[in-house]
Amino acid sequence: MKKNFIFLIAFIFYLTSCATALKITPEEARYPKIIAEKAYTEFNNKKYKRAIKYYQYIIDNFDRENYSKDTAWAYYEIGFCYYYQKKYKKALEYFNIVMNDFAVLPPKMLAQKVMNDIYDKKPKLKPIEIIEETKEIEIEDIES
Incomplete structure (x- = not known):
């Protein structure tokens, strides 16, 4: 009985790991845009963890x-x-x-836009430099 239980647990882990493995053919692995399309599909299906894995594959396998x-x-x-x-x-x-x-530029501009949105939602996440810069601007506005 104990042997069957261990086998069952091992089999479940095997199935789980296969389900989360990325499906990239050797031909696809040569083109980051194809992998990005797969990630985009996962993102649109709200499978964010899988999308992240595909994007991480691009980062890990293509030099900057x-x-x-x-x-x-x-x-x-x-x-x-x-x-x-x-x-x-x-x-x-x-x-x-x-x-x-x-x-x-395009990803930088979008990143800045989303960062500003995050800072609006969660002001405590703002870096000190941005907080200090904002205070200086507010003081200048008051003095003028």
Whole structure:
């Protein structure tokens, strides 16, 4: 009986790991845009964890130098997945990477927009520099 129970548990773990494994063919693995499409499909189906795994695959398997646009978007999209899950701190980590490590403008502009939305919803997550900058602007407005 104990042997059957252990076998059953092992089998369940096996099925679970197969269900969460990414399905990427060797041909697809050569193109980050195909993988991003798979991630986008998962995102639209509200399967954010799976979408994150596909975007993470892009980050892990394509170098930033030759694929900066694709990796910048992957970081942005992971942040956006966390944003949709209301995991704002984690989202901000990824948006900050987009803002600080890439020169690709569209994901930077969108990351800034979502970051501002997060700061509006959760002011305590604002970095000190932004808080101080806002205070200085408010003081200047009052003095003028």
